[in-house]
Amino acid sequence: MVVKWCKWLWVPLLLLVLFLPLPAQAAGMVEVTGDVVNLRAGPGTDYPVLGQVEQGTQLAVIGEARGWYNVLLADGRRAFIAGWLVRLLEPAALAAPSRGIQAQQERPSTASAAGPSTVEVTGDVVNLRAGPGTDYPVLGQVEQGAQLAVIGEARGWYNVLLADGRRAFIAGWLVSGGGAAYANVPLVSRGGENRPLPSVLAGKKIVIDPGHGGSDPGAIGPTGYQEKAFTLAVARLLATKLRERGAQVLLTRDSDVTLDLAPRVEKANCWEADAFLSIHANASTDSSVAGLSTWYCPSGFCPKGSSYLARCVQEAMVQELQLPDLGVRTANFYVVRYTQMPAVLAEVGFISNPGEESLLRTPEFQERVAQALVSGLERFFAP
Template identity: 35%
Template sequence: MSRKGCILSFVFILFLSLLAGNGQVASAQSKFPDVPSSAWGHKEIHLLKDKGVITGHSDGTFRPNNTLTRAHGAVIITGALGLNGLKVSNPTFPDVSLNHWASAEIERAVQQGIFTGRKDGKFYSAETMNKAQAAAIIARAFNLSGGASSSFTDISSQHWTLKEIVALEHNGIVEKGGRYEPGKAITRAEFSTYVARALDPSFRLNQSQPSNETVQFQGEVTVSSTLNVRLGAGTSFSVLGNLKGGQKVDVYATQGSWYKIKYVNGWGYVSSSYVKKVSNNSNNTPNSVLWDRIIAIDPGHGGKDPGAVANGLQEKDVVLGVGLELNKQLQSAGAKPVLTRNNDTFVELDQRAKIANDAKADIFVSIHANAAASTAGNGTETWISASSATKSESKDLAEKINKRLVQELGTTDRGVKEANFKVLVQTNMPGVLIELGFLTNSKDAALMKQSNYNSRAATAIRKGIEDYYSSK
């Protein structure tokens, strides 16, 4: 091959690598410009981007409507599962040589039983994947199961991927009803969105939301490693995640040999054999310092107002995640939280204050994330109104929340500050405005991208509120 031919071949291989997320040219520190917040699958696609599973093209675009090849699918799936490529001395398939750009990922995906070759012994790496094939691959990769019949009108009881498509429906990976179009080529957006939903249960669809059912008792996980949390009461149901040994759980019901618990944004089930009863009551009792407290939670920004944007993060997304987790924790502690927004919508500042005042909230907690012209700016700070009639109480609340956040997150303590923010001035109760950290600082941003960040930040805020009431 000529020198020019070698260069063109290398460029083409690099292009394919980027397309599947195998390259590192495109930065993972920004959003894809062609996948705006209004786009279907926006959050799921950017979850994979933030995890480094997909990177996009060298121009920063994702090209969501492009189709996906089998090689691309193998790279994305192995990346999502955290599997390294498998180097072999002899290729499994005659059409996937050792110098093929995705050889290692294809070999690993086949070794794991996620992909299979064809009857003729070939892999067909450049062949476009269709939606039926994608369903089979995702169901195998994440061990998804459940259900016997499909809601899709074009999936018969004899379809070769009936079981896998139903598994995706049952586990909230695909939208139910209408036509699935199994023979249609799957797009990059579709495949990435489905993989992200399988990877992170909080993105799954149609998960039943826990109501304020009565906690029967508190249990403790007794396994030495981890205990699977399943979608239903039985081992035939898919695994949503796991709990660590020693972790406490509130048990809401007993179904045979399984306990029903709250998990992520829905119900989960764990084997009763590995959970011991430690108390008849959880913290959801009248003895809790938060019992019956009306607490207004105000996740800042939203909708058309993203707030600060930096390092691949939008302020509105960060604070909503923390706010929703705080809402769950306060409910579990017996409080009566009120959210000014519970999804990606824009709410005027006046309306936020009105929601809190109309609810006759005991305290008001507005959650934000910071930004600065200098990337060196970092840390956590909490603001109160300088002119509020409840300034003394607000300061006490702010100090206790800020202290807990710094302790839990390990951020720089920027202290309690005063300013006449509108939401603090117009609310009638003690109120604080939290700046969790700086999106413009790489260290703070990396912390916010961690999978347990919402839980850690919300726990710190809840504990700060408990400290406030315990001191009264």
């Protein structure tokens, strides 16, 4: 049997039924790409496992949160599945739901199905923030009358999509309109012109350091995947995203070459960068160890701002990637001790862990890592 439900799970399932609003209909389908993938009670690995599905299973999608899909099963039960362990199916690729999993039948709806939901700014000048609350950094501002495409909602804040592809949150009490039919459409300003917001990263000089390279493969996973390949792939994706936001970017290496630690630091110092970010994957002799950590030089040695940059990067990675949070740590790593600007080293998962190694090597997960690092840098530079 594909979906294996544990006997003690009636309580969280009951809570899901009571408190999760039913949508009008399935928003699409995903197909499981992992061998056996957990279904959870919420959008994160810290939520209880409700059951499992096997590779090839097709699930009806009824929502999305923090990179996890909320899916509907044939008997009306709902669960969350990690977005990087499934693939979205195009309409032409949809088959009859496989292995006993069926999409929910259509139900009458009070929501409009004619198009995307938008909200209109009612305040004079309203902040756009990195998360649903006033404690999140300000990413930009919009003026009264601006119309924003809504892609989600959390705690009374709307998650909106901007013309340049960035996402931000706006207070629900400072806009009018809104609803449940979300779609990815650009920001429309007054007068009907597309007007992307300037990024807080515009003009910043950021050094990206892909760990290892050339004759130094770094750590090697159970199937032979090398750390140096992962770090370079993420660094290239990150560089593109930063440049799209107006940042100046310097990669310490942009190919599979051997590079000592001193030249990496020297490049950053000579360029007088605003921030230095070294990308790595962790490893352990215990293959069960997993998670994310961000490192900076101990107090008294590191440049001012390194500890804050580490917190921003760590929080963004945990929020985006939903892997165990091993926290912010200190160490005298050469590349974070001898740099003359805020500098951190991000350990993205454990390549020695079979499950995390399988994630590290996928383009989809590498893209998510790059986006998480962008978010971390945006938080750091936010006014």
